[in-house]
Amino acid sequence: MKNKKEIISIALAFILVIASIVTMIIKKELDIKLLILTVIMLIINAGEILIAKHGDSSAEAEREKECNNIINSKVNEKVLNILLIIVTAAIIVGMIAFKITENLYIVAMLVPLLVLFTLYLLLYSLVYWYCLRKYKE
Numbered sequence: 001m002k003n004k005k006e007i008i009s010i011a012l013a014f015i016l017v018i019a020s021i022v023t024m025i026i027k028k029e030l031d032i033k034l035l036i037l038t039v040i041m042l043i044i045n046a047g048e049i050l051i052a053k054h055g056d057s058s059a060e061a062e063r064e065k066e067c068n069n070i071i072n073s074k075v076n077e078k079v080l081n082i083l084l085i086i087v088t089a090a091i092i093v094g095m096i097a098f099k100i101t102e103n104l105y106i107v108a109m110l111v112p113l114l115v116l117f118t119l120y121l122l123l124y125s126l127v128y129w130y131c132l133r134k135y136k137e
Helices: 002-027 032-053 059-101 104-136
Strands: none
Touching: 002 032, 059 104
């Protein structure tokens, strides 16, 4: 039952984010609709967090919580790997497109991707180093 609520909450948050992005693209400015949708999304996610904190403390609930943590960990790992592949592919395609067209606007579009890729590598190495030290001791 709780998993269905979480899935519905995530789906609603996704729909609201998409609606916010579409509104921003169509209007080309920040408007009240975008702010309202963002606030609703935050309220939904805050409600999900509150519901999760008031759960059972029984042994079965603890096993379910552990199972959910493992699933969340695996999902986060796979999503991060997929996003890394997409960003890397976009950078490579952008570099090839720049080499072919020599259009400087392509370089401007690549800069955020390069910054994200650099931040990923930096954060990954820092977190890996931290976890390695923490769990080896």
